[in-house]
Amino acid sequence: MPFTPRTAIVTGADSGIGKATAVALAEAGLDVGITWHRDRDGAEQTAGEVRALGRRAAVAHLDVTDLPGCGDVVDGLADELGGLDVFVNNAGTGANEPFLEMDYERWRGIVATDLDGAFVCLQRAARRMVAAGNGGRLIAVTSVHEHQPRVGSSAYDAAKHGLGGLVKTIALELGSHGITANSVAPGEIATPMTGQEDQDPRGTHRPGVPLGRPGDAREVAAVIAFLASPSSAYVTGASWTVDGGMLQMGPQAGSHLTDDEWRKG
Numbered sequence: 613m614p615f616t617p618r619t620a621i622v623t624g625a626d627s628g629i630g631k632a633t634a635v636a637l638a639e640a641g642l643d644v645g646i647t648w649h650r651d652r653d654g655a656e657q658t659a660g661e662v663r664a665l666g667r668r669a670a671v672a673h674l675d676v677t678d679l680p681g682c683g684d685v686v687d688g689l690a691d692e693l694g695g696l697d698v699f700v701n702n703a704g705t706g707a708n709e710p711f712l713e714m715d716y717e718r719w720r721g722i723v724a725t726d727l728d729g730a731f732v733c734l735q736r737a738a739r740r741m742v743a744a745g746n747g748g749r750l751i752a753v754t755s756v757h758e759h760q761p762r763v764g765s766s767a768y769d770a771a772k773h774g775l776g777g778l779v780k781t782i783a784l785e786l787g788s789h790g791i792t793a794n795s796v797a798p799g800e801i802a803t804p805m806t807g808q809e810d811q812d813p814r815g816t817h818r819p820g821v822p823l824g825r826p827g828d829a830r831e832v833a834a835v836i837a838f839l840a841s842p843s844s845a846y847v848t849g850a851s852w853t854v855d856g857g858m859l860q861m862g863p864q865a866g867s868h869l870t871d872d873e874w875r876k877g
Contacts (some may be wrong), residue, residue: 615747615790615842617697621645621689623674623733624682624703628655628803629753631661632699632833638662638669640837642698645689647674651702668693676703676729677721683736690740698840699737701730701752701775705767726771730780738786747790749840752779753832754795756855760862764877776851783849789822792848794839799855801825820865822857 620637624630626648634644635658644662646669647743648655659669670692674685690696705725707718734750741748761769775795782793799821802813813826832854838844839852853859 615697615749615845616620617642617749617753617840617842619643619645619690619693619695620700620840621647621686621693621737622700622702623647623676624649625658626651627658629798629801629832630700630702632829633836634658634669635661635665636830636833636837637698637700637840638665638667640841641667642840643668643670643693645670645672645693645696647672647685647689647703649673674703676733677724679724679728680732682729683732686727686733686736687740688732690737695744696740697736697746698746699734699741699751700836700840701734701750703729703876704753706765709766710764710877711766714766722767723771723774726768727778729773730775734778734782738782738791739794741791742786742789745789747858748792748815749844750779750782750786750791750793751836751839752776752793753836754779754797754851754852756759756797756799756859757854758795758797758851760859762877763875778848781850787848792839792844794844794848794851795851796832796835796839797851797853797855798827799853801829801832801854801860802831804824818856820861821855821860822860823857827854827856 620642622634625634627644662669676682754772757769758772779795
């Protein structure tokens with residue numbers, strides 16, 4: 613039988629990329645499980661948008677540093693939705709803190725959120741998909757820093773590199789079950805995480821980005837929605853950068869920088 617997704621879970625769907633993804637999947641006809649960590653009202657607003665599109669929404673609190681208990685939230689939402697066809701691991705955090713100044717507890721908190729919790733939730737989702745025998749889609753939101761580092765982001769960079777590698781391994785191991793696994797690696801996106809509160813990015817100038825601006829969360833969500841769809845059946849183990857061409861600027865940025873401000877992060 614061809615893969616026909618009906619249910620999805622999106623972690624960290626109270627704002628930003630997660631919210632835009634939940635709405636995009638609802639527009640594609642899926643019922644959506646929505647998780648939140650600190651912003652319950654934001655999650656309920658997302659759920660309201662999903663329901664306004666005629667789809668079911670289930671909402672749950674998720675702390676991905678509650679290990680390994682966070683996996684129970686995935687199972688609970690899947691039970692409420694009546695199955696799980698698409699899982700989007702979007703919950704994450706970061707810090708701008710020099711390597712020499714970062715203490716171990718801060719390091720562990722970021723890695724636990726961005727990598728350990730992702731492992732537990734992705735594994736729990738994958739086990740359900742394998743047991744159901746209908747295939748599935750596993751999608752992890754990483755970052756351009758899955759591919760290139762940034763000054764002041766040692767823990768974040770390490771976790772996102774690790775998450776990208778984990779997704780590639782999942783793709784190898786689960787392909788025989790009809791389950792694909794892909795990463796989506798956003799650049800600077802106008803969301804609360806980048807201090808832009810989901811604003812329209814088209815009025816913000818970014819000379820170092822070929823497209824000249826930050827991205828909109830809905831532009832990332834559109835890529836995720838494709839990866840969640842039947843149309844992406846032959847796409848797995850890939851990392852999809854959604855960065856306005858930023859990663860292509862490496863040599864140009866390196867040769868055209870005129871001062872040492874970049875060293876400050």
